[in-house]
Amino acid sequence: MSYKHNLIKERFDVQITAENQTFKQEFELDKNANYLIGIALTSSRDDLMFYRGSQKILLNDMELFPEGFESKLLMSGLNVAPDNRLITLGELGTGNGKIEIAYTDKAHELIKFVPYRVTIYTFSVIETNSEY
Amino acid sequence: MKKTLIHSIQIKSGIEKVMFQIKLPRNTKRVKSIKITTNGYSLEQEELLKRNNTIEDEYYKKISQNNLEDNNYKLLITQIDKKLEEAYVINNKELIAKLQQEKKVLLEKYKEYLASIERNNSKSNVTVRLIMLEIAEQEMGSLWLRIPERRDVLFSEVVKMPTHQYGLAGFNRAMNVLPDFGKGKEWINGSKESFFSIDIDPTSTIIEGFYSNLLKDLTNGYQINIYLNLEL
Numbered sequence: 001m002s003y004k005h006n007l008i009k010e011r012f013d014v015q016i017t018a019e020n021q022t023f024k025q026e027f028e029l030d031k032n033a034n035y036l037i038g039i040a041l042t043s044s045r046d047d048l049m050f051y052r053g054s055q056k057i058l059l060n061d062m063e064l065f066p067e068g069f070e071s072k073l074l075m076s077g078l079n080v081a082p083d084n085r086l087i088t089l090g091e092l093g094t095g096n097g098k099i100e101i102a103y104t105d106k107a108h109e110l111i112k113f114v115p116y117r118v119t120i121y122t123f124s125v126i127e128t129n130s131e132y
Numbered sequence: 133m134k135k136t137l138i139h140s141i142q143i144k145s146g147i148e149k150v151m152f153q154i155k156l157p158r159n160t161k162r163v164k165s166i167k168i169t170t171n172g173y174s175l176e177q178e179e180l181l182k183r184n185n186t187i188e189d190e191y192y193k194k195i196s197q198n199n200l201e202d203n204n205y206k207l208l209i210t211q212i213d214k215k216l217e218e219a220y221v222i223n224n225k226e227l228i229a230k231l232q233q234e235k236k237v238l239l240e241k242y243k244e245y246l247a248s249i250e251r252n253n254s255k256s257n258v259t260v261r262l263i264m265l266e267i268a269e270q271e272m273g274s275l276w277l278r279i280p281e282r283r284d285v286l287f288s289e290v291v292k293m294p295t296h297q298y299g300l301a302g303f304n305r306a307m308n309v310l311p312d313f314g315k316g317k318e319w320i321n322g323s324k325e326s327f328f329s330i331d332i333d334p335t336s337t338i339i340e341g342f343y344s345n346l347l348k349d350l351t352n353g354y355q356i357n358i359y360l361n362l363e364l
Contacts (some may be wrong), residue, residue: 067240068138070169070357079322087324091135108171109352 008033008124014103019052019113022104029097033124036094038086039064040123041074044115050075051108053118056098059092067102071118086123115124134164134364136194143172143273143345144353154277154339157364163334165327166287170272172347173352196251205242212238273345275356279332280340286332291343291356327361 012027029036053071057064065074072106074083088124103118139154156163212235219227264357343356 063135066136066138068140068357069136069359073167073169073359074325076324077322080324085323 006126007037008122010122010124011122012099012101012120012122014101014118014120015115016048016103016105016118017115019105020107022102024100024102026091027099027101027120029094029099029122029124031097033094033097034127035091035120036089037091037123037125038088038123039074040076040086040121041071042119042121043071043116044119045114046075046115048105048111048116049118052105052109052113054104055118056100056102056104056105057120058098060095060098061100062092064073064089064092071103091125135173135362135364137360137362139341139358139360140314141341141343141356141358142353143343143347143350145350148345149340149345150345152341152343152360154341154360156334156337156339156360156362158337159364160334160337160362162363163286163330163332163339164363165329166277166310167325167327167359168275168289168291169359170291170293170354171353172272172293172350201245205245208238209235265342271346272354273343273347273356275344275358276342277358278340278342279334279336279340281336286339287328287330289328292364327359 010027010029010030012025014023014025016023039057041049041055041107043053050072054068055065055071055074056067056069075089099120099122105113107113135157137154139152141150141152143150204340212231216228216231219231232340272291272293275287275289275291276285278285339360341358347354
């Protein structure tokens, strides 16, 4: 069982500076993290990410979300309880801890492009002998 | 091992029916869940959306104007309070009585003003909600998925665009705005996006699909995405 205090919460940013393009970035999870249990996606412009965004996310070359997976399926609004906003992934061994994201911005008639930030939060567990 | 497969279908204006095949990876054991998303709407819906957005714009403009007015009232009340404090210090009973009377009148005006805002807000809220309901009732098409060898339909759905995907008004309602946030009436009521849970042994690597488009008056085409969560 995992508790909040043996969870490592990390934040990684991707800047989306041009429309209709894919932005690839690689991040490294904390070296103490043993299992990746969930992720959450937010943005400086939620509306842009909601309508225009899709992404591919890999953990050590293992595909967590395939190309074209719409960002809106990974977002939660304010009206979702904070403890329920995490997208659970089970317990995936972090291995080298390499997280790769390829975020694609695609034009949408309802929303005009302005540069925005996409943030991916990762939640990993440290393996401990004690539960406390 | 789990894998998500996405199959997209492009629907263009004038197309009524689409047959398609989804190729599954060879090592697929089971299909665990399905989700359908879409991004299209008809001309009729577009007009409703425009109407809705105008009402929402006016609503938000009013709110910002109201905030200014609200602040003015609050400023006046604090100014009188300060003067009252000073009057109490010098024990000027006449001035205290005068200021108290002024404050009473101001508070009554403020109360009236707050009540009028409440009435206006609920009116525009109701109108917007009615339009959103009108939009929500419109269907985009029907989708069937089946396994060719068995000829049975494993999944069927009337594809609708969720209201929160219609323009900024709907989006704000779903993602940002809690109408009664802070008043203690509404706190949280949402949930994460979830997939439709299903458990299918596909036997072959092909799933057949059939989509029937109900939107006849399309300006642009639209896309249907079928997400399949697979167990490999």
